[in-house]
Amino acid sequence: MATGHAEHHHGPATGFTRWLYTTNHKDIGSMYLWFSFAMFLLGGVFALVIRAELFQPGLQFVDPNFFNQMTTMHGLVMVFGAVMPAFVGLANWMIPMMIGAPDMALPRMNNWSFWILPFAFTMLASTLFMEGGAPNFGWTFYAPLSTTYAPASVTFFIFAVHIMGASSIMGSINIIATIQNLRAPGMTYMKMPLFVWTWLITAYLLIAVMPVLAGVVTMMLFDIHFGTSFFSAAGGGDPVLFQHVFWFFGHPEVYIMILPAFGVVSEIIPTFSRKKLFGYDSMVYATSSIAFLSFIVWAHHMFTTGMPLAGELFFMYATMLIAVPTGVKVFNWITTMFRGSISFETPMLFAIAFVVLFTCGGFTGLMLAIAPADFQYHDTYFVVAHFHYVLVPGAVFSIMAAAYYWLPKWTGNMYDETLGKVHFWLSFVGINVLFFPQHFLGLSGMPRRIPDYALQFADFNMISSVGAFLFGFSQLLFMFIVLKTVMGGKKATAQVWEGAEGLEWTLPSPAPYHTFSTPPTVK
Amino acid sequence: MATPTKPSNVNGVDQPYYVPDQSKFPALASLGMGLMVFGLGSMLNDMKADVSSTVSSMMAVLGFAVLGTVLFNWFATQIRENHEGLPGPQLKRSYVLGMYWFIFSEVMFFAAFFGSLYYVRNFSVPWLAGEGDKGVSNMLWEGFQGSWPVISNPNPTLFTNPNESMAWRGFGEALHYLPLWNTILLLSSSVTVHIAHTALKSGNRKQLIGWLGATVLLGIVFLFLQVEEYAEAYSELGLTLNSGIYGSTFFLLTGFHGFHVTLGAFMLGVMWFRALRGHFKPEDHFGFEAASWYWHFVDVVWVGLFCFVYLL
Numbered sequence: 001m002a003t004g005h006a007e008h009h010h011g012p013a014t015g016f017t018r019w020l021y022t023t024n025h026k027d028i029g030s031m032y033l034w035f036s037f038a039m040f041l042l043g044g045v046f047a048l049v050i051r052a053e054l055f056q057p058g059l060q061f062v063d064p065n066f067f068n069q070m071t072t073m074h075g076l077v078m079v080f081g082a083v084m085p086a087f088v089g090l091a092n093w094m095i096p097m098m099i100g101a102p103d104m105a106l107p108r109m110n111n112w113s114f115w116i117l118p119f120a121f122t123m124l125a126s127t128l129f130m131e132g133g134a135p136n137f138g139w140t141f142y143a144p145l146s147t148t149y150a151p152a153s154v155t156f157f158i159f160a161v162h163i164m165g166a167s168s169i170m171g172s173i174n175i176i177a178t179i180q181n182l183r184a185p186g187m188t189y190m191k192m193p194l195f196v197w198t199w200l201i202t203a204y205l206l207i208a209v210m211p212v213l214a215g216v217v218t219m220m221l222f223d224i225h226f227g228t229s230f231f232s233a234a235g236g237g238d239p240v241l242f243q244h245v246f247w248f249f250g251h252p253e254v255y256i257m258i259l260p261a262f263g264v265v266s267e268i269i270p271t272f273s274r275k276k277l278f279g280y281d282s283m284v285y286a287t288s289s290i291a292f293l294s295f296i297v298w299a300h301h302m303f304t305t306g307m308p309l310a311g312e313l314f315f316m317y318a319t320m321l322i323a324v325p326t327g328v329k330v331f332n333w334i335t336t337m338f339r340g341s342i343s344f345e346t347p348m349l350f351a352i353a354f355v356v357l358f359t360c361g362g363f364t365g366l367m368l369a370i371a372p373a374d375f376q377y378h379d380t381y382f383v384v385a386h387f388h389y390v391l392v393p394g395a396v397f398s399i400m401a402a403a404y405y406w407l408p409k410w411t412g413n414m415y416d417e418t419l420g421k422v423h424f425w426l427s428f429v430g431i432n433v434l435f436f437p438q439h440f441l442g443l444s445g446m447p448r449r450i451p452d453y454a455l456q457f458a459d460f461n462m463i464s465s466v467g468a469f470l471f472g473f474s475q476l477l478f479m480f481i482v483l484k485t486v487m488g489g490k491k492a493t494a495q496v497w498e499g500a501e502g503l504e505w506t507l508p509s510p511a512p513y514h515t516f517s518t519p520p521t522v523k
Numbered sequence: 524m525a526t527p528t529k530p531s532n533v534n535g536v537d538q539p540y541y542v543p544d545q546s547k548f549p550a551l552a553s554l555g556m557g558l559m560v561f562g563l564g565s566m567l568n569d570m571k572a573d574v575s576s577t578v579s580s581m582m583a584v585l586g587f588a589v590l591g592t593v594l595f596n597w598f599a600t601q602i603r604e605n606h607e608g609l610p611g612p613q614l615k616r617s618y619v620l621g622m623y624w625f626i627f628s629e630v631m632f633f634a635a636f637f638g639s640l641y642y643v644r645n646f647s648v649p650w651l652a653g654e655g656d657k658g659v660s661n662m663l664w665e666g667f668q669g670s671w672p673v674i675s676n677p678n679p680t681l682f683t684n685p686n687e688s689m690a691w692r693g694f695g696e697a698l699h700y701l702p703l704w705n706t707i708l709l710l711s712s713s714v715t716v717h718i719a720h721t722a723l724k725s726g727n728r729k730q731l732i733g734w735l736g737a738t739v740l741l742g743i744v745f746l747f748l749q750v751e752e753y754a755e756a757y758s759e760l761g762l763t764l765n766s767g768i769y770g771s772t773f774f775l776l777t778g779f780h781g782f783h784v785t786l787g788a789f790m791l792g793v794m795w796f797r798a799l800r801g802h803f804k805p806e807d808h809f810g811f812e813a814a815s816w817y818w819h820f821v822d823v824v825w826v827g828l829f830c831f832v833y834l835l
Contacts, residue, residue, distance in 0.1 A: 013545055021545040103542045105617035108597070112549035119557030123564075152568050159560035166556075169628050177620040181613065182540065207628045215635030219775070225567045226764045227682075228771035230639065233663060235682035236673045236768030238647035245635055308656045517539055 011513050020115075023107035024513065025092045028114050030410075032089025033403070035117060037479070039081030040396075042125070044472050046074035051434075051468035053451050054461050067451035068136035069128065075139025076157075079257065080164055081121050083391065086399045087260040088113075088171050091199050093410065095175065097504040097511060098193045100184025100520045105177035113171035120164040127153035138449060140250065143231035143242040147223045154224065158217045165210045172203035172210075179203075184503070186522035190284070193502050194277065197284050198263030201291045205252045205259075208295075213249040216242065240305055247298035255294045258358075258390060259287060261398035262329060265351045267502070268405050269333050272348035273340030274499035279332040286325035286332075293322050303371045304378045312371045319369040323362070330359055345497075346420030350401035353393055353428050361389030364439065379449075382442025388435045392471075393428075400427070400478065407485050408492035412510030415485040423481060426474035433467025541609045548597040555593055559586025602802065602810070615809055622813045626820050629783070633824050636779065640772045640831060644671050648768065651677060676767035685762040688769060689752075691834050701752045702833045705745050706825065709784075712741035713822045716791070716815045726805045728798065735795050735811075738818070742788035749781050776832055783821045790814040 012018050012027065019031060049070045053061050062070070092110065096103055104110045127134040132151035135141065146154055179200045183192070192200075220242075222228040229235020231242045262283075270277045277283065299307060299315040333355050342348070364386040368374050377383060400423075408414050437460035442448075446457045453461065492509040503522070507515050562583030569576035604610060610618075652669025653661030661667065664677035672688035689702070697703055716738040722730035753774075756762040764774050794811045797803065803811055 017545070020550045021547050023543050023546055102540045105614075106621060107542050108546050108549055109621075110549075111546070112552055115550050115553035116556060119553055123557065123561055152572070155564040155568050156561070159564045163556055163560055169625075173621050173624045173628075176624055177617045180620055181616050207624055208631050211628045211632035212635040215632055215639075219636075219639070221567075222764070222771070222775060225571060228764050228775070229676075229682050229767050230771050230775075232681075233647075233651060233660070234678035235676050235766075235771070236648055236651065237643065237771065238651075241639055241642055241647060244642060245639060248635075248638070514542070 022111055023103070025096050025104045025107070025110065026410075026511065026513065028104075028110050029089045029092030029094075031114050032085045032092060035114070036082050036086035036089060036399075039077050039085070039121065041475070043074050043077035043082055044475065046070045046077065048468060048472050050074065051465040054453070055465040056462065057453050057455055057458050059452055062451070064451045065133060065136055068138070068449065069134040071449050072135045072138055072141075073124075073128070076124065076135070077121070078391075079139065079253070080161075081117070083257045083395050083399070084168065085117060087199075087202070087257070087395075088168075088175075090195075090260065090264070090399070090402050090406075091175050094406065094504060095178055095196055095199060096182070097409075097507060097515055098196050098502055099179065099182060099187055100503050100516045100522065101178060101182035102514065102517045102519075104174050105182055106174050109170050110174050113167045113174065116163050116167035120160045120167065123156050124160040127151075127156050130156075140246060141220075142246075143220060143223070143239045147220055147231055150224070155221070158221050161217045162214055165214045168206050168210045172206040175199055175203040176207070184516070184519035184522050190281065191522060193263075194266035194280070194283055195260070195263035198259040198266075198287055201287050202256050202259045205256050205291055205294065209249040209252045209256075212245060213253075216245040216249065219245070240302070240307075243302050243305055244299065247301045248295075250301065251298040252291075252294040254387075254390075255290055257395045259290070261354065261358075261395045262287065264398045264402045264405075265333060265354050268347050268351040268401055269336050269355075271405075271497050271500045272345060272351075273337045273342050275336055275340040276501075277332070278335040278338075279328070282328055283332055286328040289325040290322060293318065293325070297322065300369055300371075300374075303374045316369060316371040320366065323366055326362055330355060330362075345404075346415070346417065346424055347401045347405035349421065349424045349428075350397045350404065353424070354397045354401065357393035357397070357431070358390055361386060361391075361394055364389065377442060379447055380442035381438045381446045381448055384448050385435050385438035385442055388438070392435065393431050397427070403482065405497075406504075407482065408496045409504060409507070409509050409511055411486050411489075412492055412508075413485050413489035414492050414496075415481055415489065419477065419481050419484075423474060423477045426477065427471055430467050430471030430474055434464055434471050435467070437461075437464045437467075539611075541604075541611060541614050543604070546600075548593050548600070552590055552593045552597070555586050555588075555590030557586070559583055559590055562586050602797075605807075606802075615807075618809050618813070622816060626816060629820065633776075633779070633827075636772070636776050637827065637831065640776065643768055643772060648673060672769040673767055674769070682767040683761070683763070683765055685760055685766040685770060687760040687762070689756065689760075689762065689773060689833060701748050701755075702829055705748050705752075706829045708741050708745045708748070709822050709825045712738045712745070713819055715741065716818050720811070720815055723798075723803055723808055723811060724805050728801065731803070732795065732798050735791060735798055739788055739791050739795055742784055742791065742818075746781060746784060746788070749777070749784075773832060776828055780821065780824055780828055783824070787814070787818045787821045790817060 012024065013021070019027060022028060022031075047070075049062060050067065053059070053067055092104065095101070130151075130153045132153060134153055135146070135151065135157045137145035137150060137154075141154075141157075179192070179196055189197075219228070219230040223230050223232065223237075229237040231237050231239045233239065266277055266283060297315055297319045299311060300319045303312060303315075337352075344352075364382070368377055368383065368386055404415060404420055441457055441460050441464075444456070446453055446461075494508050495505050496509060497505075503516075503520060504511070506520070562579050562581070562585070565579030566576045566583055569579050648669045648671065649655065650660050650669075651664070652667050654669065667677045668675065672690055674686075674688060675684050676682045692700060715734045719731050719734035719738060722728075722734060756773075762770050762773070764770055791814050794814045797810065802808075
């Protein structure tokens with residue numbers, strides 16, 4: 001425990017207590033990233049159960065109730081267990097090194113934020129083995145499916161959400177305090193790397209909306225166990241109220257999962273284009289605008305739930321406005337590459353795929369934003385295709401790009417470039433085979449979250465499932481590449497990438513256990 | 524970048540940022556938290572299924588005890604480190620920022636409940652009563668009257684109607700109206716804690732202890748009156764958690780506020796003991812400040828509650 005004097009260990013402790021008791025941002029970052037990868041595999045297994053069932057029409061492997069549990073758990077585990085912790089892990093590793101700070105602002109609380117997660121997800125996963133089964137009401141847990149008609153395990157789901165929310169809030173407070181307070185002398189806000197900027201705004205969004213999520217699950221808890229009627233019209237409440245409060249959390253949540261990805265890509269593209277990022281200031285303003293807009297568009301998830309016409313119109317136009325700052329970003333990335341001297345290492349491949357495929361996902365988002373058209377697309381596979389395009393080749397690809405980009409800095413070893421490219425192409429092909437046909441399925445009317453479908457959807461579903469297994473199993477290659485790099489390989493230089501700029505590249509590779517105990521001066 | 528040879532210069536003060544050594548607190552606190560919520564969840568499910576909840580409630584209590592013990596020691600360590608002068612001014616700014624953002628998260632927590640109240644009062648209840656574009660939902664319970672407070676529920680067999688609400692009863696009844704007294708109590712407690720703070724800054728410990736003690740007492744009296752009000756609601760007004768949307772919003776908002784008052788009073792109580800022990804210096808008393816900010820925050824929430832839950 002704390003020894004009470006200011007002695008500093010210069011290397012890590014040994015044994016598993018190094019990880020259990022650590023206060024080091026790099027250790028905690030690594031734990032977040034490994035935890036996230038474990039959850040990615042778990043959520044991936046759930047997804048493969050879904051795609052195996054949908055390989056052919058009819059019921060093959062699982063009963064419909066279990067299928068619903070799989071869609072629910074897949075969504076929850078991927079959103080809260082895989083994507084969010086991965087970005088927090090990257091923030092932990094990179095933000096102190098990028099702004100010249102000795103560590104995160106509140107190192108002990110940092111470790112608390114992490115260690116809550118294994119407890120939360122163990123509890124959530126344990127519901128699969130409970131009587132009545134795991135939550136089966138979809139990751140959006142709409143009332144009354146999640147209240148009146150929910151399995152008993154919903155109570156554990158609620159508490160799991162509570163504590164993972166506490167973890168997120170503490171993590172975000174830490175990140176904001178670090179960025180506000182621990183920047184090296186001379187690093188003004190407008191000199192911060194874009195990854196730091198996007199995380200500053202993400203952390204703000206998290207602190208603003210995670211409590212709202214806690215509020216909505218608390219109301220569910222009271223409806224289920226204490227006889228209140230928030231979401232029951234028989235008592236004067238309204239199930240639609242659930243959707244409003246949930247999506248007030250849920251829409252900013254979507255940007256929580258994509259803004260740090262924008263930051264990662266804004267680091268990688270300039271490096272491999274050997275040019276400065278085009279339009280740094282506009283990137284910052286665009287990110288802030290997206291964050292602001294994220295608070296006033298939530299009801300576009302509810303066009304078919306029913307709301308007054310004025311509401312439909314307001315939320316439709318506000319949603320379309322988001323295309324403007326997002327467009328600014330895409331144009332900036334492309335302009336950064338324009339006339340650059342580009343090389344195509346694995347991180348760059350993932351980053352370029354991100355720009356192209358995320359833009360596809362953005363365009364389908366625009367289609368969905370059109371209220372009258374959404375009446376047709378709502379709750380079809382088109383929606384599934386849309387948000388998987390922004391989340392998988394969007395968020396997940398950016399995380400993989402970040403892993404390849406910074407692995408040499410973390411481990412001191414270069415990853416195997418050939419294997420990295422093989423992993424990229426397998427993932428790239430897999431993802432498109434998996435999700436592209438789902439657009440057609442949705443447009444022709446296949447509903448989401450149903451284990452069986454009409455015969456005319458059979459071919460596209462089969463193709464999609466093949467892509468799913470290709471993408472899923474390719475990730476084992478990713479694990480292999482990362483492990484191989486951790487164990488050894490060609491030594492990396494401090495600079496690692498010829499065109500890379502920023503404080504993290506002034507540190508040796510691997511970065512020493514403690515860095516920037518004395519802040520550098522930024523000119 | 525080499526390891527530091529001399530301390531850095533931050534805002535004119537020579538010191539490196541204090542990064543604590545390894546600590547068992549975070550992992551143990553997570554264990555306590557995990558046990559507590561798993562126990563609570565099992566307990567609620569057991570109670571609903573009408574089976575014995577002894578084991579699950581023991582687990583919840585154990586988890587709570589672990590969490591509480593860890594937090595106590597964690598704060599104690601933090602205080603000891605401060606006495607040893609380990610945190611420099613920069614770290615103290617991190618604490619201040621941490622507390623600001625924590626209070627902001629609490630604001631958003633209450634915002635979810637206030638927002639729900641707003642939605643229910645202005646949209647869903649009138650719609651249920653047949654108003655506006657969505658008034659078709661009136662066909663569910665024909666004849667439902669959408670006035671606030673909702674005294675007769677759409678389906679009174681599922682959700683029992685209260686006899687009366689907690690709304691303002693006019694100036695004639697003002698002296699017997701507990702929420703008004705509670706407002707006076709909390710607002711004056713904000714003043715007393717501010718006087719205590721001023722006394723602390725001018726180094727007057729006696730006054731600090733007196734005014735801080737008065738603040739905690741006011742908080743405790745508030746809680747007593749709140750319990751009294753709840754007892755009256757349950758026994759005389761028939762207003763319960765099961766009274767439909769009015770009871771739901773009333774108890775959730777005032778209940779969570781009361782819970783936060785309890786927490787705030789506890790924090791101030793701890794600060795009172797620390798003041799007795801002479802922990803605070805006129806220029807260094809972040810613990811006190813954090814607790815007093817929190818206290819002002821629960822006061823502001825109460826003003827919102829008094830306006831939107833009771834008066835309007």
